[in-house]
Amino acid sequence: MKFRFIYIIIIFLFSCESDDKIKTQSTYYVSRNLKQKKFYDINSNRLDSSKIYFDSTKRILKIKDVSINDSVLKSTFFYENGSIEAEGFYKNGLKFNNWHFYRNDGTLSQKIEYKIVNGEQYLNQRMRFDVNGVPIYEGSHFYDYETSNDTIQINEDVKFLFHLKNPFFSPKSDVYILKPKLNYEFNNDFSNLNEIELDTIYSLVKTHDMKNQNLSVAFALNFSKPGNKIVKGILVEEIDKDRMEMDSLDILQTRYYFDKALYVLPIDTND
Numbered sequence: 001m002k003f004r005f006i007y008i009i010i011i012f013l014f015s016c017e018s019d020d021k022i023k024t025q026s027t028y029y030v031s032r033n034l035k036q037k038k039f040y041d042i043n044s045n046r047l048d049s050s051k052i053y054f055d056s057t058k059r060i061l062k063i064k065d066v067s068i069n070d071s072v073l074k075s076t077f078f079y080e081n082g083s084i085e086a087e088g089f090y091k092n093g094l095k096f097n098n099w100h101f102y103r104n105d106g107t108l109s110q111k112i113e114y115k116i117v118n119g120e121q122y123l124n125q126r127m128r129f130d131v132n133g134v135p136i137y138e139g140s141h142f143y144d145y146e147t148s149n150d151t152i153q154i155n156e157d158v159k160f161l162f163h164l165k166n167p168f169f170s171p172k173s174d175v176y177i178l179k180p181k182l183n184y185e186f187n188n189d190f191s192n193l194n195e196i197e198l199d200t201i202y203s204l205v206k207t208h209d210m211k212n213q214n215l216s217v218a219f220a221l222n223f224s225k226p227g228n229k230i231v232k233g234i235l236v237e238e239i240d241k242d243r244m245e246m247d248s249l250d251i252l253q254t255r256y257y258f259d260k261a262l263y264v265l266p267i268d269t270n271d
Helices: none
Strands: 015-018 022-028 034-041 046-053 060-067 072-078 084-091 094-102 108-117 120-129 135-147 158-166 174-180 198-202 216-221 227-240 251-264
Touching: 084 108, 094 120, 120 251, 135 251, 158 174, 158 227, 158 251, 174 216, 198 216
Parallel strands: none
Antiparallel strands: 015 022, 022 034, 034 046, 046 060, 060 072, 072 084, 084 094, 094 108, 108 120, 120 135, 135 158, 158 216, 174 198, 174 227, 227 251
16 A cells, blocks of 8 residues: 555654644654654644655655544545545554545545554454455455344343354354453453453354354343443454465464444333
8 A cells, every 4th residue: 555654764853833823743754854744723733634755755645634532533545646545543543443445546445444452453354346346355354243133122132143254264264252251341452351251152053053154153142231332252263274274373363353332221111
């Protein structure tokens, strides 16, 4: 990607230029060439635009930044012809949520979902597209899921069905889900993964002896209290070296982190 330029061997030198209404903060490469300009109002609030310069060519990479809140920034990157190259969100300086990447003719080339896991940026899913918008499965890895309902009653089961539509390793992979046991929950960035008790839910080929369902897994939950709920878990893809015909590593593994919002209705006291 053109906007992914190298940050190594960079020093940050700050300078501020200003007029009566706008302040400019500049940073520089180690070569002393201008690296980036950011713009602020007289109250030091970040304005919704910035420019990044390439060190070798001095070509300007235009960016529009819009602050969503103190920690979240929406960024849009542009080609020289003015069309969008990429757009997505940063949270505390890390990519997160869905990012969209485009060719210079405006067609979508890929969509990438980022998660923040244990304080670090994590590429969770990738879906590539041809110029006609048709998914390209080579180089893509993604899942989908269904729920029986987004709004449920107290103690009503909500059913989940996950399917790894395009595995990272192979159609011969197997999947399972890790989710917290009762009275435990994941931190926002899953950083307590190794500190809480987990349930393991295996694929349908193992739990229900369903042929060719090695990439699907199902489970159900219910809640005893009303309100907004977030169901967090990890879809794990694994394959052993024999199936991959590899001589190294006994098991290959990758993870897909998920969170799903639900609402549990309060008891209607009028009944």
